[in-house]
Every structure is written in structure tokens, then in C-alpha cells.
Amino acid sequence: MTPPVLEVKDLRVHFLLDEGVVRAVDGVSFAVHPGQVVGIVGESGCGKTVTMKAILQIVEPPGRVVGGQILFRKDSAPPVDLTRLSPKGAAMRAIRGAEIALIPQEPMAAFSPVHTVGDQIIEALRLHERQWRPTGPRLSRHEAREMTVDLFRSVGISMPDQRVDAYSWQLSGGLRQRAMIAMALSCKPRLLIADEPTTAIDVTTQAQILNLLRDLQRRHGTAIVFITHDLGVIAQMARYVVVMYLGRVMEQGSVADIFHAPKHPYTRALLKSIPSLHVIPRTLLPTIAGSIPHPLGRPHGCPFHPRCPDAIPGVCTERVPALRPVGPQQLASCFLYHRDEAAER
């Protein structure tokens, strides 16, 4: 197997507040192989967005990466640990946007309203030119504009030569997200991070955007980390799934295993509690008891134990389970499967 493009190892991101320490990401590990779509799914406060920010080294203070490694590999060169790079240094800036690109959740907030969308993409193309085109003459403004028009065409924006000169507020939600995808793909990144890319748009437009991403992924073979809270979107997009809860990975495995043979009680409960188009109307849904704990009131032991139907008294309440294999390609952090070993801290 080819070595992974991205390897996150025991990542810890803590927020040091006056009231205490919020362990937003607390020992997260996963890998992304070339051309693979890895889905990160979880509810609010599970740390999925902070993980994304740590990879791009854009965690805002008082948040800090306090442990772990983020190994990013270019071609055959030895991997770079992104946590060691200075967030504002030249090395990180060469990676951010060029090698690792981001499709944010809210494209309205991501584009500048006082520059045309075309200008913003042209700027990125010219800024990162040496990353996506190591040799050749300097890119002229005119050439960059032509490339932007081509990019717009490839993401299905009609009348691309006119839309290049539009401001983001003149575009509809779907078009804006397409322009954002064009911008993310402009520098031919090795890894694309999509953070809830369809959460702010309507369902028929969402279907179009998901089709577009799937198609682009097949054509370019870009590796994608797809972050969402929507299990339907994950099932349709990802090949490998990481389920997070309160800053920790509960379970990870192939999309088929996670949806058809979930091992962790949290994954099982989550899958059962979604209202689906295929259930009988007006019946009570199975629910997960309680609610997500406050970030400062993290439970002792396994973070899910107060809401878990299978919690083992004296075990789950005391120790934190480590992520261990529960199948050929499936890992879970749960004492139901390895009660005697594998506790952390």
C-alpha cells in the first residue's frame, strides 16, 4: 500500500481558558491515503473542526496543539510534521492553500465581499505558483484569468467568463460554493479538507455539489477529508469513516463496516436515532439518553459512559479506552471488546 498523504497521530489540541482546560481534541489518530475520501463525523463539540484547524495550523488562541504529530507526505520525500512548523512561517504558508486546500462551510463568509471572486482565485494561483508549477515562466495576470475561467467551467459554473468578474454576494449559494471549490482546486492540492461543505445549502443544490465533488475526486484522484455531522452525506461520500465524540475517536473503519456492522455503542445509537425516509411515520425514534456534556464538565473515564447503554460499572467510569482493532479494518475504543487491556492514562 502506498504511504498515507496525511497521518494524524495522537493529536491533542487544548484550549486554556480561565475556567479550565477544554480538551477539544484529545488523542485523535487516523490516516488518509492518496485518492481516498475519509469522512469525519460527529456532533457539535466533538472536535472535528478543531482537528481540521490543527491540520492547517490555524487554531486560534487560547487553543494550542499540545501533543501528537500531523505527518504530511509529498511524493517520496520524508514526511513533514506540521505541528513543528511555525504557523506563520514560509514552509507552512507554502503548504496551506497549495498542498492542503480547504472548502469551508460558509462560502459567504469565506470570500471577501470587496474583491471579485475571480481576483481572489487569481491571487491564490499567482501566490502559490511555484507549488503547483515548479518550472516555467512567471504566470501573467491574463493567463491566470484564463485558468480561472477554465476552473469555473470545470466546476459547472455557467457563463464562466462573466462570473469571474462577479462579487461573492452576487452569486447564489450553490454558485458560491462551486466558486469556492474552484478556488480550493486551483493549485492542484494533494489533500482537500471539506468542512461541512453542504450544510448551509439546500438539499437539491447539495445533491449537485456532492455529485461535483465525487466527480472531481474521481478525475483528479485528490485525497479528501470530509467533515460533516450528516450521516447520509458521509455514507454517500466517504470510503473510510472516523466517528468522533468529545474530542476522541470512538470508532473508525470502512464505510460499509461503520454503517452495517458498527461496534461502538455510540455509533450504533447514532445510526438508530436518525429519522430516515424509510421508517414508518409518527413512531417514536430510539434516542441516546442525556445530552452532550459541557466541554468543561467532561466525564471521567470513557467520555461516552454516562449516555452508554452498555457501560460497565467500575471500568468505563474509571479508565479511558484506547483505540484497538475490532475487525480486519475496523478500530473501536470501547472496553466491551478489550476489557482487560488498553486503557489510557
Added chain:
Amino acid sequence: MSETATPWLLEVRHLRKSFPIRRGFSRRLVGEVRAVDDVSFTIREGETLGLVGESGCGKTTTARCILRAMTPTSGEMLFRAADGRIVDLSLLSRAELRPLRPQIQMIFQDPFGSLNPRMTIFDNVGEPLLVNGLRNRRARLERVAALLELTGLRAEYLHRFPHAFSGGQRQRIGIARALATEPRLVVADEPVSALDVSVQAQVLNLLLELQTRLSLTFLFVAHDLSVVKHISDRVAVMYVGQIVELATTEAIFRHPRHPYTAALMRAVPAPDPHTPSGDAALAGEVANPANPPPGCYFHPRCPFTTEVCRTERPFLRAIGAGHLVRCHRAEELALTGAC
């Protein structure tokens, strides 16, 4: 079910709400956005009508007109009041509306914005009681405590402030406040869309239970088809200010008759990797309600468009028992649903 025997609680007839578009220094009128364009439906006592559609389809404007948070441009909204009188909500003045307000209440989308952060839970939930004449503090305390317990919260939380609660708990508080005046009609505008999946199921179950216990009538506005399917007896689908299909939940999900309804169902990503969805995504975008296309509003995106769709506007007509559809070709199309 004796559907025809149950009397209606609300009958909306030819409701219209348009917003003027003004330009220039003299604010001259250059057009109008027809946010709600000839919407008619009835809600029977004790049922839940789901109103579903994408953003900008007019579902929230319809809900706000019913609550008279807005005055409709034209149309009637007949409400059967508790004393048996039938009143047209669209004609009433503020003063005339006041005695009716306790009977029609609302549950809001945003559990963070809809509670006053400077007021305790007791004051938030108790305010509608105070406004409606329950001056005795002790009586109010008892009533609020009962309401909190009804919605699954502990009564000792009474004197805390909203910030101490999670999203799901706040939504329960919002529901308790809506129920404080013993309403007959509850308008819920996207009540679970801001909640996490695991909490969303709890709130949906709570709404179902409360409806049975208190025989409430719901107008449930949402964009999420699976949520609407879960809670509704009947479903109305809106597109660019108009109802394009209205039927029982069972009928509409099993045999949608309007191409837009069918496309909406297909667009929902299935939470199952072995059921690929979204392959036949609708092309194009929602029509502009300030400048809708001629003929059927949906024809530029419809895969079944013919000449008549381009020129003639379809009417909402019956196609089966209680199944209404606004499509010229509803009889000939064989559309697949989601059941």
C-alpha cells in the same frame, strides 16, 4: 381514521404575501417578490401538517402570516376559536387579535436566540402567563414547574438562566413556553434543525408525545424531508411561493405525483453506503420569486417538461382522495417515492 369527520381548526384560502422592491432616490416601485403566492390548505384538529420546501419557497412567510407577525397582502385565514366562533385572522386588528394570541403559539428554530438571556427560565416561560393575566407569582411558579416537567426538564432548574442549558434543553424550554397558554394551534418553524442528531430524536419524540397527551394541532415547517415524514399526518410541498403537492404522509412519500416532490426525496443522501442517491440530481436553481418563469414555475428544472408546461400555469387540483398536485402531467408520470 375518520379524517373527514374531524373539523378543521385553520383554513387558509388564497393567501398571498408580496414584498415590494424599491429602487433609487424616490424609492419607486420596480417590482415585487411574491413570497407566498395563492396558498390554500386546511389543518384539522389534532393533526400535524408538515410544510416543506427549500429556502425562499415561502414556508416561513406563510407561518408568520398565520401568526400575524406579518399582515398578508390578500387571502383569508379562518381560525376556529376556542368559543366556537370562526374568525378571519387576516382582518383582525392588534386589539382584536390579543384574546386569540394565547390560542396560537410558536416554537422557534434557534434555541439560543429565542430565549431572553437576562431572564431566568421561570421568567421566560412565565411571561406569556403574566401577559395573559396570571398575576399571582405562586400560581405562576407552580404552572411553570409543571410545564418544565411536561417537557422533560427538572423543576429545580426554574431559577437558572438560559446559558446554563444545552441546545436540546433550551428547545424544551421554548416548547414549555409555547405550551404555557394552552394553545390549540402550535406553529413550529424548523424546531429541530439547529439540534444535534442525538438530541433531535429526543425533541421529535417529545413533540409526538405532547401532541397525543394534550391533543395539540401542529403546523410543522421544515426543510428536512425525513424529519417532516417522521412527524406529519399530511405534508404540503412548497416551491417558489406555491404549494405544488399536498397529500397524506403515506401517499406523498410512497407515490409522489409532482416531479419536484420526487426530486426532493431523491436528493436526500441515504444513510446507507449501499443505497447510492443523488445520481439524478436536479439541474439548475430555484426560480427567482421576483421574476418567475412563464408557465409552470418548475418547468426549467423539470425532466418531464413539454410545450404546455412552458406556456400554461398549472392549477392545484385533486388527483385522488385528498391528494392535490400542481402539475399538467401528473396522471401520466410514474414517479418513485422513498418508501
